[in-house]
Amino acid sequence: MIINKIDRDRLIIILLGLAHGIADAAAGLLIIRLAMSPSVGAGLTILTYQFLAFGTQPIVGLIIDRHHRARAGVIISLLATAVGLSVRSISPSLTILLAGLGSAAFHVSAGSIVAVTAKKSIVPFGWFTAPGVVGLVLGGTLALNTPSDNYILAALAAIALSLNLLLPSQSSLERLLDRPEPSELAIPLAGKEGIGLLLLGAIAVRSLVWNLVDAVHQSDRQILLYLALAAGAGKIAGGILADRIGWRQWGTIALIGAAICLNYGTQRQELLLLGVALLQSVTPLALAATISLCPGLPATGSGLALGLAIAIGGIICIILPPSLSTTSYSSAIVLVALGLLLSAIVNPATHTRQ
Secondary structure, three states, X not given: OOOOHHHHHHHHHHHHHHHHHHHHHHHHHHHHHHHOOOOOOHHHHHHHHHHHHHHOHHHHHHHHHHHOOHHHHHHHHHHHHHHHHHOOOOOHHHHHHHHHHHHHHHHHHHHHHHHHHHOOOOHHHHHHHHHHHHHHHHHHHHHXXXXXXXXXXXXXXXXXXXXXXXXXXXXXXXXXXHOOOHHHOOOOOOOXXXXXXXXXXXXXXXXXXXXXXXXXXXXXXXXXXXXXXXHHHHHHHHHHHHHHHOHHHHHHHHHHHHHHHHHOOOOOHHHHHHHHHHHHOOHHHHHHHHHHOOOOOHHHHHHHHHHHHHHHXXXXXXXXXXXXXXXXXXXXXXXXXXXXXXXXXXOOOOOOOO
């Protein structure tokens, strides 16, 4: 049976989403393994990994864009992560290097392919980003319950092989990536520079709030799993609703709703889950908007949204006073301002529905 182009594109996005979940599961497993290590420098090692995995994404993305190696970047990054995990007991430093840079290369390369496949829809960005946070929590849970890394290693190898068989050829991707078609991306509108930067800021705030929530509930793995599932569902729903009612309308509703729910989430768990889902639903919009700011450089745009902005949120969380991190999610009020600005700085006459 011959798979037509539309079905193949959908299959590719689903596989890239699955690969995202597996790659982040490997990250979650590695972080827990490092945290449980008796080594005195475990904290610094984890920070080094986080810097490589998130902070280097824009640079790695630029390299991928300049040399048009998104396809190779996806496959090699998954294999590099697998190799890194397999040599953890022999050379922890090599593990950090391979897994960190492998994670960075995967996110920007896969994000680049999703961007050229998505065309005018935000839905594919939701399907691609959703499995990541779920995989992160599942990988951490796996690390706490089994001493073996073989499950993750097998999954990384299997998904790399599947993508190698199904991804378009390098020459096909180069033709797609060469087309200067920012209008084909999900947010073709006046003032998109301001909107893109605003949504990039929303990702940073999302990262900050997620880190605060994670810190409060770190000891309860069940709640963390619920939060991860809510986040994943929010990303999928965000892509769908942005296409249905308009990205500007949904972005505003989601950010304001998230601020309200998170503000009262300390008292009611269901409000916390809803707030996290609404907050994470902005991710597909932000990724699409950031990529649209970088015509011809989709991997670089992916690196800014999936790497740098998340790193900024993490850094802010580290330097916040402990009382702020544990007593409330008061930083969520910032989302109200972001939502209002999102609605205000765009020309109201702009047609935003795709």
